[in-house]
Amino acid sequence: xxxxxxxxxxxxxxxxxxxxxxxxxxxxxxxxxxxxxxxxxxxxxxxxxxxxxxxxxxxxxxxxxxxxxxxxxxxxxxxxxxxxxxxxxxxxxxxxxxxxxxxxxxxxxxxxxxxxxxxxxxxxxxxxxxxxxxxxxxxxxxxxxxxxxxxxxxxxxxxxxxxxxxxxxxxxxxxxxxxxxxxxxxxxxxxxxxxxxxxxxxxxxxxxxxxxxxxxxxxxxxxxxxxxxxxxxxxxxxxxxxxxxxxxxxxxxxxxxxxxxxxxxxxxxxxxxxxxxxxxxxxxxxxxxxxxxxxxxxxxxxxxxxxxxxxxxxxxxxxxxxxxxxxxxxxxxxxxxxxxxxxxxxxxxxxxxxxxxxxxxxxxxxxxxxxxxxxxxxx
Amino acid sequence: xxxxxxxxxxxxxxxxxxxxxxxxxxxxxxxxxxxxxxxxxxxxxxxxxxxxxxxxxxxxxxxxxxxxxxxxxxxxxxxxxxxxxxxxxxxxxxxxxxxxxxxxxxxxxxxxxxxxxxxxxxxxxxxxxxxxxxxxxxxxxxxxxxxxxxxxxxxxxxxxxxxxxxxxxxxxxxxxxxxxxxxxxxxxxxxxxxxxxxxxxxxxxxxxxxxxxxxxxxxxxxxxxxxxxxxxxxxxxxxxxxxxxxxxxxxxxxxxxxxxxxxxxxxxxxxxxxxxxxxxxxxxxxxxxxxxxxxxxxxxxxxxxxxxxxxxxxxxxxxxxxxxxxxxxxxxxxxxxxxxxxxxxxxxxxxxxxxxxxxxxxxxxxxxxxxxxxxxxxx
Numbered sequence: 152x153x154x155x156x157x158x159x160x161x162x163x164x165x166x167x168x169x170x171x172x173x174x175x176x177x178x179x180x181x182x183x184x185x186x187x188x189x190x191x192x193x194x195x196x197x198x199x200x201x202x203x204x205x206x207x208x209x210x211x212x213x214x215x216x217x218x219x220x221x222x223x224x225x226x227x228x229x230x231x232x233x234x235x236x237x238x239x240x241x242x243x244x245x246x247x248x249x250x251x252x253x254x255x256x257x258x259x260x261x262x263x264x265x266x267x268x269x270x271x272x273x274x275x276x277x278x279x280x281x282x283x284x285x286x287x288x289x290x291x292x293x294x295x296x297x298x299x300x301x302x303x304x305x306x307x308x309x310x311x312x313x314x315x316x317x318x319x320x321x322x323x324x325x326x327x328x329x330x331x332x333x334x335x336x337x338x339x340x341x342x343x344x345x346x347x348x349x350x351x352x353x354x355x356x357x358x359x360x361x362x363x364x365x366x367x368x369x370x371x372x373x374x375x376x377x378x379x380x381x382x383x384x385x386x387x388x389x390x391x392x393x394x395x396x397x398x399x400x401x402x403x404x405x406x407x408x409x410x411x412x413x414x415x416x417x418x419x420x421x422x423x424x425x426x427x428x429x430x431x432x433x434x435x436x437x438x439x440x441x442x443x444x445x446x447x448x449x450x451x452x453x454x455x456x457x458x459x460x461x462x463x464x465x466x467x468x469x470x471x472x473x474x475x476x477x478x479x480x481x482x483x484x485x486x487x488x489x490x491x492x493x494x495x496x497x498x499x500x501x502x503x504x505x506x507x508x509x510x511x512x513x514x515x516x517x518x519x520x521x522x523x524x525x526x527x528x529x530x
Numbered sequence: 531x532x533x534x535x536x537x538x539x540x541x542x543x544x545x546x547x548x549x550x551x552x553x554x555x556x557x558x559x560x561x562x563x564x565x566x567x568x569x570x571x572x573x574x575x576x577x578x579x580x581x582x583x584x585x586x587x588x589x590x591x592x593x594x595x596x597x598x599x600x601x602x603x604x605x606x607x608x609x610x611x612x613x614x615x616x617x618x619x620x621x622x623x624x625x626x627x628x629x630x631x632x633x634x635x636x637x638x639x640x641x642x643x644x645x646x647x648x649x650x651x652x653x654x655x656x657x658x659x660x661x662x663x664x665x666x667x668x669x670x671x672x673x674x675x676x677x678x679x680x681x682x683x684x685x686x687x688x689x690x691x692x693x694x695x696x697x698x699x700x701x702x703x704x705x706x707x708x709x710x711x712x713x714x715x716x717x718x719x720x721x722x723x724x725x726x727x728x729x730x731x732x733x734x735x736x737x738x739x740x741x742x743x744x745x746x747x748x749x750x751x752x753x754x755x756x757x758x759x760x761x762x763x764x765x766x767x768x769x770x771x772x773x774x775x776x777x778x779x780x781x782x783x784x785x786x787x788x789x790x791x792x793x794x795x796x797x798x799x800x801x802x803x804x805x806x807x808x809x810x811x812x813x814x815x816x817x818x819x820x821x822x823x824x825x826x827x828x829x830x831x832x833x834x835x836x837x838x839x840x841x842x843x844x845x846x847x848x849x850x851x852x853x854x855x856x857x858x859x860x861x862x863x864x865x866x867x868x869x870x871x872x873x874x875x876x877x878x879x880x881x882x883x884x885x886x887x888x889x890x891x892x893x894x895x896x897x898x899x900x901x902x903x904x905x906x907x908x909x
């Protein structure tokens with residue numbers, strides 16, 4: 152007999168797919184003639200249609216943000232710690248929508264999908280999509296769902312960038328923007344790490360210029376390396392130290408290059424291998440490019456305050472002390488710009504040892520602060 | 531006509547090679563039946579043989595620490611900013627010895643050398659060497675040169691680890707130990723970055739299990755990736771930002787994966803490619819392993835103060851504020867241990883934006899502090 156789901160879980164959920172037949176023009180100059188978005192919803196849309204919140208995912212996320220896909224499923228959605236009855240994004244109050252972004256590899260149209268124009272998978276030919284493109288595609292999903300205005304758009308990391316972009320692209324359609332562990336644009340170091348990840352994938356002989364699917368192979372080593380280097384940046388030096396220290400894998404040193412000497416090597420290899428078996432290499436490239444290109448202030452002479460001039464949302468920014476990928480200073484840049492633009496903004500810096508990954512972790516002060524803000528949203 | 535060398539240069543230098551025929555037992559349990567060390571010297575050994583200093587190199591360094599190899603050579607040795615007449619390591623006062631470590635690829639016996647037992651290059655069969663092994667091999671070079679005691683052993687990063695190990699392995703043979711931007715052992719994050727670099731090399735199909743030389747190829751892509759990820763850790767986020775920011779390579783975005791969009795991508799690719807053409811992949815693996823394995827306190831229940839109990843040297847530690855590879859806190863661990871062990875220790879933390887690479891850069895306060903210490907050494 153299946154073990155019952157926890158009381159504060161949204162329980163069994165089932166993804167749905169929405170087909171869009173109207174072409175979508177993209178920032179890169181190309182367009183998609185049609186596309187599908189896979190999404191999940193949790194909670195109920197109220198009669199006034201005023202309680203909908205949108206969850207935007209980060210680099211390797213997807214539409215399965217909370218709950219379980221079948222009765223024997225023991226692994227809930229990626230943000231289950233924050234979505235559910237009594238959790239910060241309380242499904243007794245909110246109607247929650249989570250989707251897989253365009254270019255993804257979990258059900259929305261992306262590189263692994265068949266290009267209707269050719270009858271074969273897009274592969275390397277899938278157009279580069281940006282945060283703006285995603286927000287446009289999400290707005291169409293909102294139209295279909297009858298959501299004229301989100302009570303809140305919420306995301307961490309790259310998801311936070313989408314939440315911010317919503318307030319710029321569709322100012323009248325967002326009442327609250329919650330951007331967690333995010334940044335107004337990547338630093339040179341952020342881009343550099345992405346570039347290493349991309350080069351690892353591009354240089355894998357199994358990548359075949361992005362058309363590996365047609366060859367029946369996957370660039371497993373490249374994806375593994377990309378994930379390994381990414382993973383280092385998601386954890387703090389301290390949290391890695393606490394988790395692994397210099398613990399040896401076996402009692403004695405092997406003095407060779409193939410043995411795993413330290414626990415941290417074993418952990419990274421496992422993370423990399425597991426990821427390379429489930430994620431699409433072209434999607435990984437697309438997601439890192441979306442990160443690199445995000446720079447909403449560019450159209451406003453680099454002035455972030457001007458960028459948010461027309462935003463109507465209230466903002467909540469959160470950051471974590473040991474996050475060195477998108478440090479608190481990056482969130483503070485946004486906070487300062489919003490203050491200059493005379494917007495309503497709350498900011499919470501959470502003392503947490505877990506680095507960038509902290510936004511996925513149920514840290515009590517984080518959950519309390521997050522819930523405190525969400526509870527004050529009127530629906 | 532060649533342009534004259536700068537006045538504060540050691541000028542033309544010529545490497546020499548020392549052959550050692552006595553076997554060297556290594557920490558890994560294997561031994562080298564014989565080996566060669568290539569080295570350079572600058573300045574003159576005094577009659578009392580009391581003015582010799584040893585320079586230990588870091589991951590990708592070598593014996594060419596200062597001066598020029600021919601009259602048209604415009605690129606001096608890697609630490610020319612610190613070695614020469616009137617420089618911190620003043621060649622009017624000191625006799626400076628710089629060597630390429632065992633396992634290196636610049637002239638000392640290493641993976642590219644012919645294994646006398648087989649008549650073919652060692653390749654992957656070259657034994658893993660440790661910091662202790664290096665110090666033992668350096669001690670034999672000192673014997674040959676008639677140097678019973680170094681006035682100072684000096685190094686930055688991995689070179690600093692060798693300087694520290696000298697005071698433990700040969701306490702009576704070192705009067706001063708100068709360890710710059712170093713650490714008492716790697717953190718889990720440090721090991722993790724090394725592991726990514728190693729996996730990049732090991733997974734390159736051109737690596738051929740380390741025997742690429744026999745195949746007439748080099749694992750260029752793997753080495754390039756290893757160097758790229760390494761390079762990110764040598765620079766601070768700020769210095770990358772100042773150097774490149776988000777400057778675009780061309781006026782407009784290309785929206786593809788192959789074009790170089792940002793200057794930082796172009797810089798990293800150049801660094802990686804240049805390196806992959808001049809460095810040996812097996813040596814890179816060996817150097818990262820030597821870093822991982824360095825942990826002198828392990829033999830003393832992790833107690834660093836006990837580790838230095840028998841050291842007779844005076845110590846000088848230096849660190850740089852924005853170095854996040856071996857941060858000031860790592861140097862301070864050593865300082866604290868030395869204080870507990872009642873040793874003489876000077877410590878200078880230099881405010882510098884350049885990250886780990888700062889130890890190679892002529893930063894005025896660094897040079898002044900370094901020179902100040904060196905000037906007080908009695909010879």
